[in-house]
Amino acid sequence: MNILPNFTTGKLANGLQILIGEDHTLPVVSYQVHFAAGSRYERPGLTGISHLFEHMMFKGTKEVGPEEFSRIIQANGGTLNAFTTTDNTSYYENLPSAKLELAVRLEADRLQNLQITQQTLETEREVVRSERKLRAVNTPFGLLIEQLFALAYEKHPYRWPVIGWDYDLKNLTLEDCLEYYRLFYAPNNAVVVMVGDVSAEQAYRLVEKYYGSMPPQPRPRLVIPPENTQRGEKRAIFKKVAQVSAFFAGFHVPGINHPDLLALEMLCAVLAAGRSSRFFEKFEKPGQAVEVRAEVGSPPFFTMDPGLLQIYAIAAPGTCLATLETEIWREVENLKEQLIGDAELMKAKKQLRAALLRNMQTNFFKGLLAGLYQIKTGNFQQIYALLSAYAEITPADIQRVARKYLRAENRTVVTLVPVSQREHETLGELA
Amino acid sequence: MNFNQSLSLFTPPQIFSGQLPQGLRVFLVNKPNLPLLSIHLVLPYGAEADSPGKAGLADLTAEMLTLGTKKRSALQLAADIDSLGAILAAHAGWDYTSLHIVGLQEDWETLLTILLEIYTEPAFPGEEFAQMKKRRLAALEQQKDESPIVADEHFQTAIFQGTPYDHPVYGSLSSLPQILGEDIQEFHAQNFLPPGSCLVFVGSLEEEKLLRWVEEKFPAVKDRRWANYAESPYAYLSTRKIILIDRPDLTQSQIRLGHLSLPHNHPDYLPFAVMNYILGGGGFSSRLMQRIRVELGYTYGIRSGLEPRKNRGPFLISTFTPTETTYACVREILEVEKKFRQEGATEEERSEAINFFVGSYPMKFETLGQIAQKVIQMEVHDLEKDYLINYPKRIANISLAEINRAAREYLHPEEMVLVIVGQAKKFRPEFEQWGEIQIID
DSSP, X not given: OOOSOOOEEEEOTTSOEEEEEEOOSSSEEEEEEEESOSGGGOOTXXXXXXXXXXXXXXXXXXXXXXXXXXXXXXXXXXXXXXXXXXXXXXXXXXXXXXXXXXXXXXXXXXXXXOOOOHHHHHHHHHHHHHHHIIIIITSSSHHHHHHHHHHHOSXXXXXXXXXXXXXXXXXXXXXHXXXXXXXXXXXXXXXXXXXXXXXXXXXXXXHHHHHTTOOOXXXXXXXXXXXXXXXXXXXXXEEEOOSSOEEEEEEEEOOTTOTHHHHHHHHHHHHHSSTTSHHIIIIITTTSEEEEEEXXXXXXXXXXXXXXXXXXXXXXXXXXXXXXXXXXXXXXXXXHHSOOOHHHHHHHHHHHHHHHHHHXXXXXXXXXXXXXXXHHHSOGGGGGGHHHXXXXXXXXXXXXXXXXXXXXXXXXXXXXXXXXXXXXXXXXXXX | OOOOOOOOOOOOOOOEEEEOTTSOEEEEEEOTTSSEEEEEEEESOOGGGOOTTOTXXXXXXXXXXXXOBSSSOHHHHHHHHHHTTOEEEEEEOSSOEEEEEEEEGGGHHHHHHHHHHHHHSBOOOHHHHXXXXXXXXXHHHHHTTOHHHHHHHHHHHHHTTTSTTOSOTXXXXXXXXXXXXXXXXXXXXXXXXXXXXXXXXXXXXXXXHHHHHHXXXXXXXXXXXXXXXXXSOOOOOOSOEEEEEEOTTOSEEEEEEEEEOOOTTSTTHHHHHHHHIIIIISGGGSHHIIIIIIITOOOSOEEEEEXXXXXXXXXXXXXXXXXXXXXXXXXXXXXXXXXXXXXXXXXXXXXXXXXXXXXXXXXXXXXXXXXXHXXXXXXXXXXXXXXXXXXXXXXXXXXXXHHHHHHHHHOOGGGOEEEEEEOHHHHHHHHHTTSOEEEEO
8 A cells, every 4th residue: 555645746947846746535635835944044133033934924915915814715615824843934725626726826925925014023023922921931841841952952043942032032123024034935945745636737837837937036044053062961950830840851863864863763662652661651650750751753843953852751749850860761771771672662663653654644744744854855755765764673773872862961951840939939030 | 816616515435334233333434545444432421421529430431441451451451552553542521432442454353352352351450540540640730730721621610510511521639539449340330331332433444344343242232221411401501700710920811711502413503613613713714813813912812612512512712811911802802702793794704614614624534533533423412314414515505694693692792601810810800890700729
């Protein structure tokens, strides 16, 4: 059974890349535009501009009023959204295949004709600041994770959150936004993906019709400093009002192109996927921890540049966090000392294969898989090798990557220490 | 721009249904494009069957089924499931309980064997039970830090007060210690495979093989009188109720506002759903989003929604806003709702909403989970036999008058339950003019 469509590829003269996957199961299509724009392309002082700009893309053109984009797509039976990560900004419409041209036309329109004003920027700035409060400040662990990245990275842009620092959000200007639009929202900085009930030839012609006349832009001059090798554990404490204590740890690991990532993903599955995983059995099942996880992402969401493999634990009330942490590192050491058994490895392989298959149920995911690999690596063909790459991983690979990356010197740990409301007030504002 | 060409109506995948000699209803939907198989055993009762003071009993019983059988320990069972790359989950919801397994098609027989075994031969090990309760209590302690969850829980409890739906499905810090191992075993025996139980298969499947297997191995449905736990319709709470949960450390307030709506099989449910899209369910197409986010910038997101249930489910508006704008935000929400109720929707809004429902309908059949959900709702909520086939036509025929009547009859801005989690002391005085306030620390 061929689970991935054979993508037809194309490229317009202006550099726009096109990937088309036919799947005629349902009369629908996922239309996606991925840009090489995200927080890794930002610089200090302008953090958060990629995400804020994603919001601005809904502010209208000559033809389409502010926020009317969504209304038109929905009124034609579609759903839509956009998201920004460290490495990409992506826009998508999932809609009846009979309406594909509408999505192509509207996306092409806002790529050339966006109209933004000081006033729309001001409203959206406040909306984004509120979103930041929602996602980071007022969640139990959001600020902890921000701190983890800020501490683990000293130079690379992954040190700041995708949503940006509040101070920068307050100070971004309309000129900053326009400059960002000009540099990053260019056909030669984008990949268009269509998956669903389309004919590759017709779909290609549609994209050509609406994007063909756009001029390419000079590529932005980027200086993205690589991160220094970490040479010793870093630790920090974060105090806030909370019911339970927790820690979040990160180990530097390579980016999406590196073959070790799939072995690391499997290592995370051995530790924490399913109710027979090592972490669940040892820590969650007996009620010592509310949650213990090991995560490094999964295809196609691995980071482009070297990222962090995160291990985190939320202690149960009454559990000593320090002891819990020691025991968790003991489990990690076990992976380095003893080869995992064949049965345990087989289990992890089947889990990853089944998870990928479950994701493949939607056109949307299939589009993301191809589009994000293309925008991050320039070679979406890698997705065809994923299942066989999982199959080839050996117990020795798991041990090797554990030894190579899960070292204390390569580790950053941020600990949440719960405090009372009174102490919270003496510590100053949460930002 | 005018993009409104009409869309052709979509016919959903064919559902094969039948009844086995032992009385079990079976539904099969073949979706052969991926080698996956999803199986649900659906039992026609949920958390409304919890005994008084024992919130969580139905859901705990369901989870206990996954924690060891007479043939396999909890660990062995978990290892077997993980080795298949499968997911096993058993939960009670409202009005039904589902035991669900999803895995690869090649393992169909093992998947079915496990599903049958956990249901018919559970071991209910005492140590597993003690650990499960401990896990739940720890999770509930931690959830006190999750203000959206705190707001949701208080809202649900308040609007369903005095009905069998007035408690958390998962159990609470006070109810869990009251539930004993014996309660679980008794609950399981008492409610074992009642009339109305069914099996739902979706995925890449060979119908005959599955049916033969099930017919041979599954036990008979218990032949007895079976009364639904929440059979009679319950009274409508007809006053405004304000509950403020004080969390001085939060900089934003979580707001929940709503009341009871309609059962899923009510003839006005779909007009209400279309009306809801226009009011607050349609994202940026909705009036609430336009006013509260786009014009006033009070929030990042606001939505209203209704939940399909066998009996009356909640109608809920939810949002969040900085502490300073809490009162203004609630006031504006009510203004939008009142105005909408008085003036009604426009023909343009109607046609856009209907195009959305009809056009996005095929996407509701993309995954095995979505399809299974539709089939289960059809069965549990007593929807008409051809509901899924007739749905697009029914939606397309909803008139503006029906929408506006739904707004007038079923929206009650003066009789809302209002729950806010945030710095209660700062906004309490403004709400005092609205009536009595309950403050929870």
